[in-house]
Amino acid sequence: MRKFKVAVCQMLVTENKEENLIKAEEMIREAKSQEAKIVVLPEIFNCPYNSQSMLEMAETYPGETTSRLSNLAKELSLYIIGGSIAEKSKNKVYNTSFIFGPQGELLGRHRKMHLFDIDIKGKITFKESDVFEAGDEVTVVDTGFCKIGVAICFDMRFPELMRLMVLKGAEVIIVPAAFNTTTGPAHWHETIKVRAVDNQVYFVAASPARNLQSSYHAYGFSTIMNPFGEVVGAAEEGETIVYGEIDLNYVEKVRQELPLLKNRRKDLYTLTEV
Numbered sequence: 001m002r003k004f005k006v007a008v009c010q011m012l013v014t015e016n017k018e019e020n021l022i023k024a025e026e027m028i029r030e031a032k033s034q035e036a037k038i039v040v041l042p043e044i045f046n047c048p049y050n051s052q053s054m055l056e057m058a059e060t061y062p063g064e065t066t067s068r069l070s071n072l073a074k075e076l077s078l079y080i081i082g083g084s085i086a087e088k089s090k091n092k093v094y095n096t097s098f099i100f101g102p103q104g105e106l107l108g109r110h111r112k113m114h115l116f117d118i119d120i121k122g123k124i125t126f127k128e129s130d131v132f133e134a135g136d137e138v139t140v141v142d143t144g145f146c147k148i149g150v151a152i153c154f155d156m157r158f159p160e161l162m163r164l165m166v167l168k169g170a171e172v173i174i175v176p177a178a179f180n181t182t183t184g185p186a187h188w189h190e191t192i193k194v195r196a197v198d199n200q201v202y203f204v205a206a207s208p209a210r211n212l213q214s215s216y217h218a219y220g221f222s223t224i225m226n227p228f229g230e231v232v233g234a235a236e237e238g239e240t241i242v243y244g245e246i247d248l249n250y251v252e253k254v255r256q257e258l259p260l261l262k263n264r265r266k267d268l269y270t271l272t273e274v
């Protein structure tokens, strides 16, 4: 398969976990009815993005949320990039994206590698490391028709990680995220564009819808960007599903016509995973 539709569910996340799971399922079913092959959920889609909720609602794998996503992937024969959830494992909690294939199989899991610890005076302070441990693996899953790099939110600010995914064969990078109303307007669009252009990949960034009732105001503006830096699908701040076509032949064409990856001076510098 060289061309397929990807859908990003920019869902409104509430305090009610069951409500969030039902919403995610409804949106995934809708995306399937529009013939999407890959459906993406946002970061922490089953509970509010705050330390207390994430700790309270953390689940082990397999657990309620992942079983529901896996069953849905199987029933609908879809790839589901399951946003992220708080994952409990051996007395630690991770911010984890579970990725399911069309038989309901777990294709991979990405544990957020760069934790969102920031303090922008008078604007936003957040310390994810109060809740989460950092993951330590670069995640690239193989669908059989393309390789997909998966990272979570703050991870997208680290160009080395994105490039490592491409060196492992990723032609598409998918990032469940939840930027906010301070850093979103400042950096969201530019980061998506530059990561897509530098790495010559489709870059799919999924946000929750903005919920002004919650303590964390997600930015929204989920975006699908092509390898030449053109937007192929985008939302504003409200709840919606964003669709875009991924064309792997176009990745090849851009990489040939503007040979950035080929022209790296590997004799002068290298990037290695340790």
Ligand SMILES: O=C(O)CCC(=O)C(=O)O
Pocket (backbone or CB within 6 Å): 043, 115, 116, 152, 153, 154, 155, 157, 177, 178, 179, 180, 183, 184
């Ligand atoms: O990088 C940013 O500005 C936002 C990151 C974030 O919200 C997150 O990692 O959850």
